[in-house]
Amino acid sequence: MSLQPLPKNATVAMLGAGISGLTFTYFLSKLRPDLSFQIFEKSNRPGGWMCSPRLLVSDSHESIILEKGPRTLRGVKNGSLFMIDILRNLNLHDEVEVIHKSSKANRKYITDAQGEIVQVPNSFTTAVDFFKRVQCLDGSLISGLIKEPFVKSSSHDETVEQFFRRRFGSTVLTENVASAIIHGVYAGDIGKLSIKSVMPFLKDIETQSGSVIKHVFKSMIKSKKPNKSPPSVELELYEKLISPQANLPTLQSNLKSFPMIKLKNGMETLPKYLAQYLEYNTNTEIHYDTPVNECDPKLGQVNGQSFDHIRSTINTHSLAQSIQSSDSLVSKLKGVSYVSIFLTNVYTKKPILLPKDKPGFGFLRPRHLSIENNAQALLGVIYDSDIENHVQSLFNKEKTTPSGEYNKITMMMGGHYYNHWNIPSNKLNLKIVLDVLQEKLNVDVSKYNLKIIEEGQELQVDSIGDDDIVVSCSLHRDCIPQYNLGYQELKQDVLDLVEKEHYKLSFGGTVFAEGIGVPDCVSNSFTDAVKLM
Template identity: 35%
Template sequence: MLTPLTKLKSSAKVAVVGGGVSGLCFTYFLSKLRPDVKVTLFESQNRTGGWIYSCATKDESGRPIMVEKGPRTLRGVSDGTVLIIDTLRDLGKEAVVQKIDKGCTADKKFLLDPSDKLVQVPDSLTTTLKFLLNPLGKGLIPGMLGEWFRKKSPHPGQDESVESIINRRFGNKGMSNNMISALLRGIYGDDVSLLSAKRTFRKIYYNELKHGSNTQAMIDNMREKSKSKKSEDSQRPLTGCLNDYVKAFGKNESNLLDLSNKLKRYPMLGLAGGLEKFPQVVRKALDKFDNVEIVTNEPVVQIVKHNANVKTIGLKVQSGDKYEGFDHLRLTITPSKIAKLLPKNEDSLSKLLDEIQSNTIILVNYYLPNKDVLDAGQHGFGYLVPKSNKNPGKLLGLIFDSVIERNFKPLFGVDSQNPNASKKYTKLTAMIGGDMLNEHGVPVVPSREVTISAVKDALNHHLGISNEDLEAGHWEFTVADRCLPRFHVGYDAWQEKTEKKFQETYGQTVSVGGMGFARSPGVPDVIVDSFNDALQLGK
């Protein structure tokens, strides 16, 4: 949270609403920090893990397969990823951690150009030249060359859309319509003209605020790196979250620093068996904790606020049962879902929370055994679709799961043979919708048949996959209903105002986390947020 939290009293009772990775990790960190605190976690579904879902299913022949219906990889450079991998090590599950080597096939990424051709995101002189000669590269060179000379915002410190700051800094619409729109569709499922620059494009926003331009920021950063190289200590000490983590849990600083530096060498990490292995491992650990209770398949329907003289809070669940006497309540569900739990006399807070709409993402998985239908030149992580593409199927992007799986290698220990490396099969995940599904702020979801038909058309048109192969494959259809908060212009100010309103209404008895209140909706960022707030409450 942006606003500080205070330490829990001895033998306090804490409720956590939401059993996704945010709620699980908050519970895990807090219960380890404070074994005296009793934590009860409530999850509306019959499983924990939230939107991280590595689904075990069967293909048309009855053979078992796993398809990802949510996130599947982690950024190696993130502090949150260090916390995840170190937690897996603590729980004896480091063998499941997989790496993608920099420059390997799965590290290649593509964009879909206006003529529906895949164009590789530049990673060499050759690919850079090809990209610049494509319509996707329009305005890139003059935009970058002139960025240093362009004026700062006439309203420094004021939020604006990503599209606005990119167009202003680079002097044309080429970058926002192409590279940037595709990137942010892949992360947030939303439009660059609506997304907050301060929230979702922090580096560009603060570079201008602090340095005047991104070019000047690059020059200043290069100078800083040059100075640090001349210093005797070539390895910088752990900072921020990781430094706090070392102190909180008595970790070996050198070992964690080595792990952090090791992870930064890899653009992506994954887990054998799917990313859901992480929340599953944490859940199994929590099941053994004496101070943790997990209540599943029991939606919370109301927060029960007592009078000012009683400094505890209660919860009512769908079955009608009430849970009383909590000294602290942690909410990790989306803002609009939190609003539905509030007492009727808290209209002003409900209205604030209801200001944040959420995007719905449709996931379509395709699996074909015994055949790789992707051309060798198409092998990569996948592709994203920018605004400059007509995109009748409302496609956000496509992930080439089989390519990623074949390129995974163990992070720890001796490199053993990847069982998928020599297998011939095709596994793809299409991401559809986001803001493109919204009509008057409400997502309108097409049927399974209509959606899969549109994906088949895209795979045939974009990748050249034959109708015969498409019809022979196994298909999965999943609607992640309102899963991503919409980070509109002014979101940071909204969050600060909302958190202050929570503290005015509930004092220190309520805190908020999850995707709507973490720094970013990415899994590592949500983990960092969970640790930071658990530390404030537990230290």
């Protein structure tokens, strides 16, 4: 979809005050100070799914961060660099914490078919244990690996599962390994997700090299030769237009040893202070507790007001509901599938939750052979306290002192599993949480006093003793769009329709853009802001 520059003193309606909406407003306001923005946010706070509330403990006056959404940024993506630069410009550089690639907190795990936690290989010893316990090689796969260079390429889209079966003659890798990775990103089903959408690099490899195996060997040979990567055009453009003093190549180089980035006071810190900056330093008004009830993308109207451009980062079903016509766009917006996540934060004062011999980032649960193998609908568990106790400041060279021996974890359940049954009640989900603690983490919950904070209740307890387990539950409905087979065609249909009908509308966030991760959303905000400048 081609976006056209906006006229002088134009007005922009932003739907949603999440990280996508706020960064888009930030970039475009830098590029076009003459523009004015109105942001419509249905909740009473900025940040969207970036939510870092604090658990208040009355007697000790403690304030414990409970991440309810994204908690780390993975990899050195351009969007991550942009976010760090924004934090520096907001004088929040001390918020940026990183985890070294050699840190214990960088170890990752999956569960085997019996539900036992197994470390993803990072050494010869862990590789031997992994291949012994996780079924990721069978006769069909060995035969398929030999035949793979001779498999005919296909330009057609297919599911992740279909791609691996066609190229390797087996789905053992997808069932027992790849599905776990997909659970951690999309909470989706490898039997439905589009390979072109979620793993486009594999289709690119097939197109360019004709074979994944051939490409791997070519890459191994090429990696032995010195290869200086060309500078990123996007980074150069960002420095030229937004932040001339950013020096992003140096920042990018410094981050290569740190595959994980987090914020000291929670990921919500960035959208919280960015929203304040926009309100006080740009022509921006943020309307909280204001859902989008009426939207006419042809006329550029939102809730009865007229705008030169509408930028939507909200759920497409909500957007469709606000369009008061039988517009063909409505049915297409409703065609996007979403999944819901039941997220549970668990906190203890003493280290009783995590396996002492397996520190790390956490574990993911593969799909394996059937949903009956995972009646708990468990997607994964994140070891928050291990992450928090192994960070160091990126800009402040003083060593960070570990916070203590407490344990904090986050459980993620649901996703595509909820498509097969109704979302369980909070009472049933709580029972499942306790089962996971008992079965996967070997915590005898009968020995402890449970303090349950259900969704909607105030995040506060009178005290936390050595024998207390604090549990905070929340259901995130329709929080992750699914790039299922047919999504690419749906996306192109929507973008073509918007362009053909001259709608005053563009899309940000995780739908009809490039990538589902937070850095991807931020990069997309910058790219589209440049087109509209």
